[in-house]
Amino acid sequence: MRFVFVNELINYSKKNKNIYLITSDLGYRAFEKFAKLFPKRFINVGVSENNMIGIAAGMAASGKKIFVYSILPFVVFRSLEQIRNNIVHNNLDVNIIGAGGGFSYNVQGISHNTSEDISVLRSLPNLSIHNPGSRLEAEFVLKSMFKNNKPCFARLGKAPEIDFYKKKINDVKDLIITKGNDLTIFTTGNILENVYKAVKNLEKVKGYKIKLISLPTLKPVNEKFIIKSISTSKVLSIEENINIGGLGSIIASSLFKYKKNKRIHFQSLSLEDIIHNKIGSQNYLRKINKLNIENIKKIIIKFLREKY
Amino acid sequence: MKKKNKLLDKINFIAKDLKKKILDISFKKKAHHIGSCLSCIDLLCALYFGFMKIDKKRIYKNDKFIMSKGHAALSYYLVLMKHKFFSEKFLMNEYLTDNGKLGGHPDMNMKLGIDFSSGSLGNGISVAAGMAYAFKEDKKNNKVFALIGDGECNEGIVWETALFAGHHKLENLFVIIDYNKLQGFGSTDKILNLEPLKSKFESFNWNVIQTDGHDISKILRSLTQLNNKKNRPNLLIANTTKGKGVKFMENKFESHYEVLNEKKYNLSIKNLN
Numbered sequence: 075m076r077f078v079f080v081n082e083l084i085n086y087s088k089k090n091k092n093i094y095l096i097t098s099d100l101g102y103r104a105f106e107k108f109a110k111l112f113p114k115r116f117i118n119v120g121v122s123e124n125n126m127i128g129i130a131a132g133m134a135a136s137g138k139k140i141f142v143y144s145i146l147p148f149v150v151f152r153s154l155e156q157i158r159n160n161i162v163h164n165n166l167d168v169n170i171i172g173a174g175g176g177f178s179y180n181v182q183g184i185s186h187n188t189s190e191d192i193s194v195l196r197s198l199p200n201l202s203i204h205n206p207g208s209r210l211e212a213e214f215v216l217k218s219m220f221k222n223n224k225p226c227f228a229r230l231g232k233a234p235e236i237d238f239y240k241k242k243i244n245d246v247k248d249l250i251i252t253k254g255n256d257l258t259i260f261t262t263g264n265i266l267e268n269v270y271k272a273v274k275n276l277e278k279v280k281g282y283k284i285k286l287i288s289l290p291t292l293k294p295v296n297e298k299f300i301i302k303s304i305s306t307s308k309v310l311s312i313e314e315n316i317n318i319g320g321l322g323s324i325i326a327s328s329l330f331k332y333k334k335n336k337r338i339h340f341q342s343l344s345l346e347d348i349i350h351n352k353i354g355s356q357n358y359l360r361k362i363n364k365l366n367i368e369n370i371k372k373i374i375i376k377f378l379r380e381k382y
Numbered sequence: 383m384k385k386k387n388k389l390l391d392k393i394n395f396i397a398k399d400l401k402k403k404i405l406d407i408s409f410k411k412k413a414h415h416i417g418s419c420l421s422c423i424d425l426l427c428a429l430y431f432g433f434m435k436i437d438k439k440r441i442y443k444n445d446k447f448i449m450s451k452g453h454a455a456l457s458y459y460l461v462l463m464k465h466k467f468f469s470e471k472f473l474m475n476e477y478l479t480d481n482g483k484l485g486g487h488p489d490m491n492m493k494l495g496i497d498f499s500s501g502s503l504g505n506g507i508s509v510a511a512g513m514a515y516a517f518k519e520d521k522k523n524n525k526v527f528a529l530i531g532d533g534e535c536n537e538g539i540v541w542e543t544a545l546f547a548g549h550h551k552l553e554n555l556f557v558i559i560d561y562n563k564l565q566g567f568g569s570t571d572k573i574l575n576l577e578p579l580k581s582k583f584e585s586f587n588w589n590v591i592q593t594d595g596h597d598i599s600k601i602l603r604s605l606t607q608l609n610n611k612k613n614r615p616n617l618l619i620a621n622t623t624k625g626k627g628v629k630f631m632e633n634k635f636e637s638h639y640e641v642l643n644e645k646k647y648n649l650s651i652k653n654l655n
Contacts, residue, residue, distance in 0.1 A: 131498075132509040
């Protein structure tokens with residue numbers, strides 16, 4: 075999805091001379107075109123994430139619109155205090171692009187993969203959080219990042235080969251990918267690919283009608299949309315993030331406000347609260363965490379068979 | 383020459399007045415960090431009344447200042463007060479009070495003249511370099527100043543920024559180290575030796591001058607000399623004394639934490655005079 079990001083960035087940078095891209099020495103084979111088009115607006119601060127956030131804050135305080143880029147855990151966890159004190163607290167126009175997220179960096183290990191970034195960042199007030207699951211979703215959230223002048227974060231993993239949308243996303247309503255009245259599933263980020271494939275397969279094999287909704291923006295939460303979208307008594311959330319403070323928590327707290335005269339049964343499929351330091355491919359890591367297509371299908375079938 | 387002396391007299395007069403106010407207000411508000419405030423007040427007065435461009439009516443033309451050693455906030459608030467960003471009454475009402483605007487560490491507030499927040503050490507120099515970079519990009523003449531502590535130089539980000547500013551030749555960046563040689567738990571040479579500090583920064587491609595941080599005339603002369611050199615970021619290593627002017631506080635790292643009781647307050651005022 076970083077190529078979607080770079081292309082959009084180039085488009086917007088042609089119109090807005092205040093846009094700067096800062097990297098801590100990452101983005102090889104991605105930022106060359108931007109650097110060539112806007113040599114003065116591309117800053118490689120070197121391998122120094124802390125200074126990157128400081129420089130970004132200082133430049134944004136002087137009226138610039140800043141995009142900072144690094145591998146997700148480096149920019150988020152190493153610089154968390156600076157994101158909190160310098161950027162979020164002062165409401166500066168700094169947009170943090172974290173490459174990877176979840177098990178995107180597969181065999182590279184726990185230093186590169188993340189299970190807790192969304193939970194940690196969601197606790198920061200005034201920071202918008204995006205987690206797109208496809209190219210079109212990435213375009214959709216980037217549009218809001220270019221439009222707003224507030225602190226933002228985006229988790230940009232690898233884009234799936236296919237897109238799940240038939241047309242450009244212009245409105246949250248477009249995020250309802252499939253319709254159905256057996257089960258409502260909310261998901262976020264690039265695990266969407268597996269969820270989509272599981273849903274499609276179950277429709278074909280078992281005839282289940284599942285409503286699948288993707289939520290590429292996790293803050294601010296659109297509770298109204300979430301509540302309005304629920305049209306079944308069973309609701310499932312699926313995410314490649316820890317079970318504390320992620321999508322499951324968002325749906326659970328939205329359900330408290332569900333006022334329709336109907337009982338809702340809610341389950342959440344997320345990463346367990348353990349140290350995720352196993353080595354393996356993205357598929358392997360998803361499999362041992364029950365996020366592969368087969369396991370998602372099993373969980374859906376079990377949930378649908380449960381009687382309340 | 384006469385004009386220069388007049389300016390020096392004026393700044394010295396203000397500095398003396400503000401030193402007394404540091405003691406008064408710290409006593410009344412039971413504030414810590416008195417030693418830190420006395421260590422850097424001469425530097426702040428030299429900057430704000432003798433060197434920086436500050437015009438409340440044309441803020442966009444102003445030089446920027448970051449009080450990176452945020453724990454000495456009171457001395458910073460006092461120079462802003464002298465610049466009439468707010469009144470002394472406002473300071474007394476807002477400083478360290480419930481729902482006050484002036485906390486133990488400064489929070490960014492353009493109306494009050496506070497250009498950026500601080501409190502967590504090491505960040506100020508980096509943010510200042512970002513501001514300087516933006517001004518340079520926009521071909522503006524504004525300068526950016528950051529006052530940092532010597533203990534603060536333990537932080538890795540200080541050296542990340544030192545590399546960055548040297549590499550990008552940020553000649554509009556002025557960093558001042560309040561070098562009182564005492565930090566949280568004792569003396570800098572025993573905890574994490576900074577020496578040779580001057581040549582360290584020089585080797586990072588900075589212009590560096592080391593001078594007496596309590597002699598307003600020397601501070602101003604050094605800043606002017608730095609300003610005349612081009613193509614490099616500027617560092618003023620200001621040799622200072624923690625608790626300067628109050629004998630029983632001088633060179634005592636305890637003055638970082640101690641709150642004045644009435645007896646000590648009276649003694650400190652007598653000391654100062």
